[in-house]
Amino acid sequence: MKIHIPTPLRSYTGGQPSVSVPGATVGDALQQLTGAYPDLRQQLYTGEGKLRSFVNIYLNDDDIRYLPAKEATATADSDELTIIPSIAGGC
Amino acid sequence: MLKLSYADYQALRAHGEQTYPHECCGVLLGNAAPDGNQVRRIVRAGNTRSDRAHDRYNIAPEELIRIQREARGLGLDIVGFYHSHPDCPAQWSKTDFDEAHWVGCSYIITRVDKASATVTNSFLLTGTGEEDKQFVDEPLEIEV
Numbered sequence: 001m002k003i004h005i006p007t008p009l010r011s012y013t014g015g016q017p018s019v020s021v022p023g024a025t026v027g028d029a030l031q032q033l034t035g036a037y038p039d040l041r042q043q044l045y046t047g048e049g050k051l052r053s054f055v056n057i058y059l060n061d062d063d064i065r066y067l068p069a070k071e072a073t074a075t076a077d078s079d080e081l082t083i084i085p086s087i088a089g090g091c
Numbered sequence: 092m093l094k095l096s097y098a099d100y101q102a103l104r105a106h107g108e109q110t111y112p113h114e115c116c117g118v119l120l121g122n123a124a125p126d127g128n129q130v131r132r133i134v135r136a137g138n139t140r141s142d143r144a145h146d147r148y149n150i151a152p153e154e155l156i157r158i159q160r161e162a163r164g165l166g167l168d169i170v171g172f173y174h175s176h177p178d179c180p181a182q183w184s185k186t187d188f189d190e191a192h193w194v195g196c197s198y199i200i201t202r203v204d205k206a207s208a209t210v211t212n213s214f215l216l217t218g219t220g221e222e223d224k225q226f227v228d229e230p231l232e233i234e235v
Contacts, residue, residue, distance in 0.1 A: 006169070
């Protein structure tokens with residue numbers, strides 16, 4: 001499946017805007033991604049292995065945090081994962 | 092250096108005037124170059140912080156994904172964001188810094204006083220990640 005990498009994380013994927021990985025579940029695919037690009041892991045996960053609060057990961061149009069099976073959700077080759085850090089602020 | 096057209100510069104400032112006294116927000120689409128980000132298009136976004144829109148903004152991730160898809164179709168990337176500071180300086184705040192996670196991207200801030208845009212500044216988020224990120228002043232080059 002294809003994983004879309006946001007601009008701030010492309011320095012960890014050799015500049016690639018998307019990476020194709022095998023994976024039967026969302027978690028498998030993310031493990032394949034961080035296995036191939038180990039420095040990406042600490043950008044996505046805390047030291048305790050939890051997804052950082054500002055990192056959103058969408059399976060097609062769905063936030064994986066709100067999927068019933070979360071990272072255990074089954075995936076097909078035609079699915080797409082998008083990593084999208086949050087954008088917020090204010091004066 | 093952040094380059095953008097005069098039309099886009101005016102449009103993002105006008106957005107802040109229209110949403111006053113609330114903060115506006117949007118996305119800068121373009122290309123990264125060795126000498127800085129080049130904006131090719133700006134896209135308005137909705138501010139989901141209806142609870143305190145006068146001093147906070149947030150762009151829904153679903154909207155960001157839609158904008159990113161649109162950018163890909165145009166051969167562009169997300170190179171930055173803009174928002175307004177109603178009756179506040181055109182400087183990044185602690186909240187702006189804490190919530191900034193797009194290293195390498197430009198953050199444009201426009202001060203809006205009494206529904207009139209005044210100062211517009213840009214700040215580049217530098218570093219390699221959360222641990223060493225920094226905002227640095229970024230000159231704006233307005234292309235007429």
